[in-house]
Amino acid sequence: MAETTVSFVLEKLCNLAEKEATLLIGVHGDFQEIKHELESIKAFLKDADTRAADEGEGGSSEGVKTWVKQLREASFHIEDVIDCYSMYLVQRENYSGCIAPIKKVAQVIKTMKQRHKIASDMKNIKTSVGEIKERSVRYKFVVDNGPGSSRGTTGNESFGDLRMASHFIEENQxxxxxxxxxxLVSCLVEGTNELMLISVVGMGGLGKTTLSKHVFDNKLVKKHFDCRCFITVSQSYDMKELLIDMVKxxxxxxxxxTPxxxxxxxxITLIAQVREYLESKRYLVFFDDVWKEIFCDEIVNAMSNNKKGxxxxxxxxxxxxxxxxRKSFHVYIHKLQHLSSMKAWELFCKKAFRSEAGNLCPKDLEKMSEEIVQKCGGLxxxxxxxxxxLSTKSKTIFEWEKVRKYLRIELENNTHLTGLMRILSLSYDDLPYHLKSCMLYFGIYPEDYVIKRKRITRQWMAEGFVKNEHTRPLEEVAEEYMTKLINRSLVQVSKDGFDGKVKSxxxxxxxxxxxxxxVKDSSFCHLMHEGHEQTMDGTVRRFSIAANPNNVLTSTGNSGIRAVFVFDKGELDEHxxxxxxxxxxxxxxxDFEKSRLNYVPDNLGNLFHLTYLNLSHTKVKVxxxxxxxxxxLxxxxxxxxxxxxxxxxxxxxTKLRLLPVYYRKYEGHYxxxxxxxxxQMQKGIGCLISLQKLYFLEADHGxxxxxxxxxxxxxxxxxxIRRVRSEYGNALCNTIQQMNHLESLNITAIAEDEILDLDFISTPPNLKVLNLKGRLTKLPNWIPKLQYLVKLRLGLSNFEHDPLDSLKNLPNLLRLNLWDDAFSGDNLHFEVGxxxxxxxxxxxxxxxLSSITIEKGALLGLDHFRFNNNPQLKVVPQDLKHLENLQFLGFADMPPELVESIDxxxxxxxxxxxxxxxxxxxxxxxxxxFHDYELYPIPTLSNV
Known part of the structure; x- marks a missing residue:
């Protein structure tokens, strides 16, 4: 993580040097020297970070850890000076105009002191960084040059390594x-005669090697192939040695x-030798633990497609x-799942109670054992x-309670478990530095907290972790970062939306x-959580508060905190x-989301560097x-x-990009x-030229x-935009037509009888989401032309004629909501095609609405169908039987005769x-x- 910190600070130094041509006299040279020193140090940091993370205690390992910590502290100090300098520049600009003479003299004195302090700090930092660089020679750090030189996994596991054990597990275990x-056996011995690649994907420790090795050694598989070989690839490999090993x-x-x-x-000769050997054979090769895409390009020429299966x-x-x-092979991907709770319990009992008759868990240990198994999460x-x-411990409540209660300490210190943590750490250690910072953010949230994708990606953006690539929207880049973490099996999806985007x-x-x-080792964040009684060690950059927030001000003298997150439900007083x-x-x-904050201080404006302020779901009024x-901001x-x-x-x-502001009244009648x-917003909203998201604005104010x-x-x-009147129609259409980047539009009328006149000449070309709530004389003719529309919600429209015929050809529509008399007829007809x-x-x-017609063959992709409070629909639509792919059917507040007819x-x-x-x-x-309701399922063939 020192690499991450130094890289981030280097970017700040470069940006400052580029943007500010008139650096303080004497400071410019110091900035440049420090930048050059850090750049030379950075080349060794991957090696230093790896060695600092080694499990060995004392001696060289402890010395390297100290060196890394000193470098991190120096980097933090540089960042503080840069940010203070930025504030000085703003103050200098603010007071460069005409101000009262006495006030001006006072300000000049103040800025002179700041200039002197900044210059002095830079001198001290330059000396400190120079000393740190000199000490690096003592530890003989090596430069990482990519695959083949990594100090990570070599593929030569030690005899006690957990990965080696996975090669030799007996079938009955x-x-x-x-x-x-x-x-997988079926994929290997059946199907096409073309060369085919089967990829087993999953997080570290999920059993990919164990499963694949048992498939590889299956009797049917052995009999089917002329020759087989097993090759461990891992993060560090030499392709020539790998090919030679394969031939042998x-x-x-x-x-x-052997040739x-x-x-x-x-x-070239070696590759030709491998191809010649394999040309006449039906072969099976197992490459275990592949980390990089380049491996495909390196191995493809040696793999003969002799069309023998x-x-x-x-x-x-x-x-x-x-x-x-897929670039080079026919590929079948098997995404390995975590063990079910039943199978996890079975495996645990086999291991923990191997000496007990029938591997049975004693009754008095069942509850604690279940908690421990749950902590393992099917891994x-x-x-x-x-x-x-646990199999080495005596089977008493006291011994097992110690393991359960102090499992975190056991994972860190017990030699039986450190190998497990090393294996899990490999995926993190392989990340590029910007993704490491993003990954560490997951440690800021309390245990079992539902982490919203939008919230955490916006925090990444605010911190500067997300880089603007080729003028792409930062949100898109942040989503790509999240996808990379998911694809690397580091982050798991809790919930996704109808459009496939991750929601949590x-x-x-x-x-x-x-x-x-x-997080702790890198001083990334100080956690004030239950069960995480951390001591403050050196400089930290963030506070995560999930217990007693009012102690945070007395717990540190560090004024360089960059982020504060409050998850605690206690009162946050004005003090x-x-x-x-x-x-x-x-x-x-x-970030105060869902805390009991009810007050924002008047001196908030002192936080010049603030880029992200989350007050959502609080009691703040002003x-x-x-x-x-x-x-x-x-x-x-x-x-x-x-x-x-x-x-x-x-x-x-003028830098504000995201402004979601609204209050939904869940406590009352809908x-x-x-x-x-x-x-309500005052005149001048047009000055917010960077604004990308604004919802909901009250139109009748202004x-x-x-x-x-x-x-x-x-x-x-x-x-x-809400509370729209009929007379706003032309102005609103003219405004929206000029928003060429608009992807989501939500318009609500001020009253039920207020007609929304939305006769656009041309519509936003990229519109994906459309919500219209208000009276429409007819379906606007521009809606069926929205090529990219994925979600459409219409309410209060009062269409007398079935609108489905006009909407049915929307090519990318994934979700359709017709609410609150959007249609005032009695039958909706869904046609084939x-x-x-x-x-x-x-x-x-x-x-x-009293009936629905669904032609056989229509709505074949539908998987969620909801009916809510349609009082005249008293008979269940018989055509629901045609929806063979439907996964969920919901009835809310429907006539009792309909509900009884399907139960x-x-x-x-x-x-x-x-x-x-x-x-x-x-x-x-x-x-x-709003939330006062009860749910109960109807038994079906799939859930009985």
Whole structure:
């Protein structure tokens, strides 16, 4: 992680040198010298980080750790000076104009002191960095030159290595792999005669090698192939040695002599030798633990496609590697899943109670054992390692309670488990430095916290981890980073949306332990969480507070904190907030989401560097006028707050990109028009030229003048505007037509009888999401022309004629919602050939709808169908039986006769219509609030 810190600081130094041509006299040279010294040190940092992370204690290892820590502290100090210098420049600009003489003299004295301090600090830093560089010679660091020179895994495991053990597990010890084993055996011995590659993908410790080795050694597989060989690749390999090893193993497996002179052959001759040997054989080669895409390009020429049904098995932690093989081979990818809870328990008992009759867990240890197994999260290597450790302990509650309670300490220090943590760490250690920083952010969140993808990626952006590549939107780049972490099996998807985008995510419990250790070792963040009683050791950059936030101000004298996250539900008093802003003036990130914050201090504007302020789901009502001083602010998240008006000073925030602000009234009776409150904005909104997302704006405050000003927001990608009147129609259409980047548009009328006149001449070409809530005289003719539209929601439209005929040819529509009398007829007709990609369909409060026709062969891609409070739909649509691929069917507050007709427990005569659907849920309202309801499932063939 020292590499990450130094790289980040180097970028800041370069940016400052480029942007500020008039650096302080005497400071410019110091900046340049420090930059050059850090660049030369950076070349050795991968080696230093690897050696600092080694498990060996004392001696050289401890010396390297100290060196890395000193370098990190120096880098932090440089960053502080740079940020203080940036503040000095702004102050210099602010006071360069005409001001009162006495005030000007005072300011000159103040800035002279700042200049002197900055220059003095740079001199001290230059000396410190020079000394650190000199000490690096003592440790003989080596430069990393890519594959083949890494100090990481060599492929030559030690005799006690857990990975070596996975090669020699007996058949009767393997648990939970029966189904994937049979599937992979079938792929190897059946099907095409073309050369085919089978890739087994999953996180470290999931059992990829164990599964693949058992498939490789299967009797049917052995009999099917003329020759086989097993090759461990790992992060460090020599391709020539690998090919020579492959030839030797093939020859040994076939009882043939090894060709002479392999070692003396050049690369082309050696590849030709391998191809010649394999040309006449049906071969199987197993490449275990492949890390890089380049391996495919290096090996492809040696793999002869002799059309004899030869096969290649590859195990990898990275989906991107698995996909890359498609470039050269027919590929089948098997994504290995975690063990089910039942199989995890079976494996644990086999390991922990191997000496007990029948491997049975004693009754008094069951509860603790279940908690330990749950902590393993279905990861076979963890279950085997921890179960093996427990097998050496006496079977008493006291011994097992110690392991359960102090498992975190055991994972870090117990020699039985350090190998497990090393294996899990490899995926993290292989990341480029910017992704390492992103990965460490998962350690900031408390255990079992639901991490929203948008929230964490916005935090990455605010920190500067996400780089703007070729003017692409930062959000797109951040999503790509997240995809890379998921594809590397480091991050797991908790929930995704109808469009396939990740909505929330998490990391495996044991991977989180790895991350927290890295967080602590690198001073990335100080965790004030229950169960993480960390001592403050040196300089840290972030506070994560999930217990007693009011202690944070007294727990540190470090004023260089860059980010504070508050997850605690305790009261945040005014003293805490005032002190936070006064003490940590270099803050870039403040996140209070779902805390009990109800006050934002007037001195908020002192946080010049603040780029991200998340106040969502708090009780904040007023934003202070000093917010206009936050010239670097990019994200202001006010979702589900009681802020109803923003100060006129907001217009100064020319870097503001994201402004979600609204309050949804879940506590009361639902009304489509009044369910959401937006925000009133003062004149000057057009100054927010960087704004990309703005929702929800109250249109009746400012009227046509406000809408006209929106034309200046050329970068808008998402706009939500409420309380729209009929007379705003032309102005609104003219404004929206100029927003060429707009992807999401949400328009709500001020009243049910208010007609929305949205007769666009041309529509935003990139529109993906459209929400229209208000009376429409007819379906606007531009909607069916939206080629990229994936989500359409219409409410209160009162179409007298079925709108489906006009909408059915939208080529990319995935989700359709018709709500609150969007259609005022009695029958909707879904024809064959329409809505070819539709996945979700929602029909809610269509008060006259009494029947639905779905032609056989229509809606073949539909997997979610919801009906909500359609009072005249008293008979279940019989054509639901045609929806063979439907995965979920929901009925909410529907007539009781319809519900009873599909419930077999009540003699439902139409149960056969829905019995093929895996999940059918009934929702009934039980109170006046939005979330007051009960759920119960209808038994079907799939869930009985």
């Amino acid at each position: 393997v648990v939970g792999f029966e189904s994937p084993r049979d599937e 193993k093939f020859c040994k497996d076939s009882n043939e002599p 002479k002179g392999l070692q003396e052959m050049d690369d 030869s096969r290649i098995i590859v195990t990898t932690r990275t989906m991107q590697v698995a996909e890359y093989f 076979p290597l963890a279950i085997v390692a921890i179960g093996g450790l 995510c998490h990391v495996h419990d044991l991977m989180r332990e790895v991350i927290i250790r890295k 805490f907030m005032d002190g936070l802003v006064s003490k940590f003036k270099l803050l870039k990130v403040l 934003i202070p006028r000093s917010i206009g001083k936050l010239l670097n 990019e994200t202001l998240d006010l979702r589900q707050t009681q802020v109803r008006e923003l100060p006129k000073e907001m217009k100064k925030l 009304s489509m028009l009044n369910f959401t409150d937006g925000v 009227g046509i003048d406000l809408i006209e000003e929106l034309k200046k927001l050329k970068q808008l990608r998402k706009l939500g 329409g809505f070819l990609k539709l996945k979700e369909l929602d029909l809610t409060r269509l008060n006259k 077999p427990r009540k003699g439902g005569e139409f149960h056969s219509v829905i019995k093929h659907i895996p999940l059918v849920l009934i929702r009934q309202k039980v109170g006046s609030r």
